Amino acid sequence: MQAAVLHGVRDLRLEDVPTPKLSANEVLIKINATGICGTDLHIYKGEWKTNTPIILGHEFSGVIAETGHNVENLKVGDPVVAEPNILCGFCYFCRMSDRNYFCENLEATGVTIDGAFAEYLKIKAANVYKIPEGFNLEEAALIEPLACCVRGIDQAKIRAGDIVVIVGAGPIGLMLLQLVRQAGASMIIQTDMEDTRLKLASELGADYTINIRREDPVKAVKGLTNGYGVDVAIEAVGSPKAITQAMKATRRGGRLSIFGVSPQDAVWEVKPFDLYDKELTITTSYRSPFTFQRAVRIASSGRVKLKPLISHIFKLEEIHRAFEVAEKRLEGAIKVLVKP
Numbered sequence: 449m450q451a452a453v454l455h456g457v458r459d460l461r462l463e464d465v466p467t468p469k470l471s472a473n474e475v476l477i478k479i480n481a482t483g484i485c486g487t488d489l490h491i492y493k494g495e496w497k498t499n500t501p502i503i504l505g506h507e508f509s510g511v512i513a514e515t516g517h518n519v520e521n522l523k524v525g526d527p528v529v530a531e532p533n534i535l536c537g538f539c540y541f542c543r544m545s546d547r548n549y550f551c552e553n554l555e556a557t558g559v560t561i562d563g564a565f566a567e568y569l570k571i572k573a574a575n576v577y578k579i580p581e582g583f584n585l586e587e588a589a590l591i592e593p594l595a596c597c598v599r600g601i602d603q604a605k606i607r608a609g610d611i612v613v614i615v616g617a618g619p620i621g622l623m624l625l626q627l628v629r630q631a632g633a634s635m636i637i638q639t640d641m642e643d644t645r646l647k648l649a650s651e652l653g654a655d656y657t658i659n660i661r662r663e664d665p666v667k668a669v670k671g672l673t674n675g676y677g678v679d680v681a682i683e684a685v686g687s688p689k690a691i692t693q694a695m696k697a698t699r700r701g702g703r704l705s706i707f708g709v710s711p712q713d714a715v716w717e718v719k720p721f722d723l724y725d726k727e728l729t730i731t732t733s734y735r736s737p738f739t740f741q742r743a744v745r746i747a748s749s750g751r752v753k754l755k756p757l758i759s760h761i762f763k764l765e766e767i768h769r770a771f772e773v774a775e776k777r778l779e780g781a782i783k784v785l786v787k788p
């Protein structure tokens with residue numbers, strides 16, 4: 449099969465590789481579409497370490513092409529998405545009642561083991577979720593990041609009536625926006641550097657948008673909240689600067705959700721006194737622990753719109769261009785998909 453194999457920093461090659469062989473509990477998925485995630489870009493740029501050679505791509509949809517001997521709940525032709533994180537089930541964290549994805553033997557499809565920038569992918573059947581027949585498979589590739597956002601909203605504990613700022617209007621920020629709206633926020637402010645993204649944020653339910661190139665976001669948020677700041681600020685960029693903006697925009701007693709994934713070596717400088725003085729609650733959010741089923745339901749309900757977030761679709765042969773467009777955010781790029 450054809451696959452895009454990463455051999456080292458910025459060394460992505462289109463190659464013919466063997467189609468994966470299944471074990472008894474696995475299925476083979478014929479990939480329909482795979483999203484380029486910030487994580488893929490971090491690994492591609494060398495900001496996150498992983499073993500190479502590897503096929504990246506963990507946000508995908510497809511159709512079951514083959515099933516292992518023990519697989520009974522899935523059949524050839526089923527449209528599916530899959531949770532990329534694979535837990536061992538027997539380590540310390542896997543056996544905690546509130547088990548998260550801190551599995552000591554965690555593998556992640558497209559991050560530590562071969563992923564979906566390829567024609568086929570194999571994965572444990574237990575990780576696979578059926579989606580409704582007829583659900584658009586390109587939109588379905590966004591269910592994985594949506595599942596991560598569901599975790600973020602759980603962690604941030606949005607309450608009905610909250611005033612919320614979302615720092616960043618990329619694909620993640622725009623999904624968080626829609627989830628925060630569903631959760632009953634009374635006012636949502638979104639910030640970004642790109643007007644095209646902010647326009648989309650308005651269309652998807654943001655009450656106010658702030659372009660941080662033109663306006664000081666902290667001042668602007670204070671101006672919209674009688675000088676107090678928001679109840680909840682969600683950082684959806686993955687940069688220390690954005691975390692600081694979010695923190696400063698939060699009211700005393702408020703909650704700061706650090707959702708974006710910063711480069712591994714980035715450092716956040718903060719005055720601890722400012723955290724004390726605000727009695728700030730800080731939450732973070734790690735991957736998608738058992739939020740996939742709810743993400744499938746939300747996507748299927750149509751209550752969160754995924755289609756407007758897809759800005760580009762490339763063929764697998766065009767993966768270099770696809771990564772360039774995603775990395776440099778060319779042509780108003782939001783979510784870039786690759787189709788084998």
Ligand SMILES: [Zn+2]
Pocket residue numbers: 485486487506507593
């Ligand atoms: Zn991702």
Ligand SMILES: [Zn+2]
Pocket residue numbers: 535536537538539540541542550551552553554
């Ligand atoms: Zn484990």
